[in-house]
Amino acid sequence: MSRMWNPMLETMDRAELRSLQVDRFREQVRHAYEHSPFYRRKLDAAGIDPDDIRTYEDVREVPTTKKGELREAQGGEPFPYGDLLAASPEEVTEYHQTSGTTGEPVRQADSWGDWEWWGDCWATVLWAQGIRPDDRVFFPFSYNVFVAFWAAHYACERIGAEVVPGGNLSSAQRVRKMREVDVTAFASTPTYALRLAEVAREEGFEPTDFAVDTVVCAGEPGASVPGTKARIEEAWGADVYDHAGATEAGAWGFSCDGESVGLHLNEGQFLIEVLDEDGEPVEPGETGEIVITPLNRTAQPYIRFELRDEIGLRESAAVCDCGRTFRFAEGGVLGRLDDLTKVNGVLLAPTAIEDVVRSYDGVSDEYEVIIDGHEEKPDLDVVTVVAEENPETGVPASEAGDELRKRLKQTTSITCRVDVVAYESLDRPELKADRLDDRRENHV
Numbered sequence: 507m508s509r510m511w512n513p514m515l516e517t518m519d520r521a522e523l524r525s526l527q528v529d530r531f532r533e534q535v536r537h538a539y540e541h542s543p544f545y546r547r548k549l550d551a552a553g554i555d556p557d558d559i560r561t562y563e564d565v566r567e568v569p570t571t572k573k574g575e576l577r578e579a580q581g582g583e584p585f586p587y588g589d590l591l592a593a594s595p596e597e598v599t600e601y602h603q604t605s606g607t608t609g610e611p612v613r614q615a616d617s618w619g620d621w622e623w624w625g626d627c628w629a630t631v632l633w634a635q636g637i638r639p640d641d642r643v644f645f646p647f648s649y650n651v652f653v654a655f656w657a658a659h660y661a662c663e664r665i666g667a668e669v670v671p672g673g674n675l676s677s678a679q680r681v682r683k684m685r686e687v688d689v690t691a692f693a694s695t696p697t698y699a700l701r702l703a704e705v706a707r708e709e710g711f712e713p714t715d716f717a718v719d720t721v722v723c724a725g726e727p728g729a730s731v732p733g734t735k736a737r738i739e740e741a742w743g744a745d746v747y748d749h750a751g752a753t754e755a756g757a758w759g760f761s762c763d764g765e766s767v768g769l770h771l772n773e774g775q776f777l778i779e780v781l782d783e784d785g786e787p788v789e790p791g792e793t794g795e796i797v798i799t800p801l802n803r804t805a806q807p808y809i810r811f812e813l814r815d816e817i818g819l820r821e822s823a824a825v826c827d828c829g830r831t832f833r834f835a836e837g838g839v840l841g842r843l844d845d846l847t848k849v850n851g852v853l854l855a856p857t858a859i860e861d862v863v864r865s866y867d868g869v870s871d872e873y874e875v876i877i878d879g880h881e882e883k884p885d886l887d888v889v890t891v892v893a894e895e896n897p898e899t900g901v902p903a904s905e906a907g908d909e910l911r912k913r914l915k916q917t918t919s920i921t922c923r924v925d926v927v928a929y930e931s932l933d934r935p936e937l938k939a940d941r942l943d944d945r946r947e948n949h950v
């Protein structure tokens with residue numbers, strides 16, 4: 507069966523796709539200009555007339571939008587979206603907000619039309635990953651104001667799959683529910699997928715005996731980190747897929763059933779630019795920052811939004827072995843630019859530590875990273891990785907610590923302190939895991 511939700515878009519000739527994107531981008535800018543005072547000011551100041559946007563080069567003349575500008579606009583009238591809103595309040599049907607891990611949350615208004623669009627974006631993800639009408643999909647979360655799982659839930663309904671909502675239950679109750687009704691798939695953060703497998707074993711089940719054959723990961727980049735992906739696959743005996751999205755952008759990336767580990771960019775619903783430090787597009791094989799414009803999103807549009815996610819484009823520009831012409835980010839989201847930090851002058855990406863820890867079975871799935879100044883030499887940064895003993899392999903803590911220190915040095919070029927503590931000493935977060943604790947005083 508075809509694994510494409512919209513085969514026409516997903517296999518479109520690239521030149522044709524680019525021209526379609528530019529047309530939709532122009533419509534999006536025109537809509538923002540006509541309905542959002544925030545964008546009208548911004549575009550007027552830059553001397554942009556939406557009708558003049560004809561080529562990809564014209565797109566790049568349009569100013570980018572930064573997260574700080576959104577917060578500032580929402581601090582003003584009218585409450586609660588400020589003059590960012592490009593719809594009448596009557597048209598708004600959905601309220602969500604960002605998690606606020608990097609500052610004040612941004613509020614997100616969507617109309618019913620936008621919500622249909624969200625469903626379509628997520629259906630593209632789920633269909634590519636094999637979710638079908640005969641699936642029974644479990645959502646082990648209380649979704650609250652965070653958009654991702656609501657949108658995934660709605661997309662399952664669009665596909666015709668059966669949804670089992672698992673909010674407001676303990677992890678043990680969730681595992682029992684999954685077993686009781688034989689769910690065939692579930693969606694969660696990679697961290698929580700591993701946690702549920704642990705809880706299943708504590709409850710006397712073997713997770714690989716469950717009917718689960720698909721795990722869809724979201725919220726953290728783990729399912730594109732080979733070490734983490736392998737751990738989840740092994741724990742559940744299931745295919746593990748990645749998704750990337752943001753409240754302000756939408757569900758913009760998804761892994762396919764091709765050979766490579768990473769994410770396709772959903773270029774049917776987004777204009778995604780991958781730019782270097784000077785704002786120039788990078789070539790295949792290079793890494794860059796995403797600047798994204800959701801196409802066909804009306805109530806609160808984003809024009810060239812600086813997502814702050816770093817990705818690396820696959821070297822080969824050839825069509826993926828899944829048949830899609832959409833570009834591919836090898837290894838998924840390599841890091842949030844806000845998370846990349848310098849340690850003694852060396853750039854450290856948190857996903858690099860994750861891959862080292864999760865690729866070594868001498869420690870458990872959970873870990874934490876603390877960066878602090880040296881006790882006696884405050885100018886010197888000290889990175890401490892706290893990991894847990896793995897009861898399954900029984901490697902002694904001291905031996906596991908030495909091995910992990912050696913592997914971290916090889917991969918990150920940073921000499922870390924490693925502290926291996928007893929199994930289950932660390933917290934298991936359900937939603938986004940914030941594993942990096944930067945305690946340096948001068949750190950901004």
Ligand SMILES: [Zn+2]
Pocket residue numbers: 762763764770826827828829830
């Ligand atoms: Zn593919």
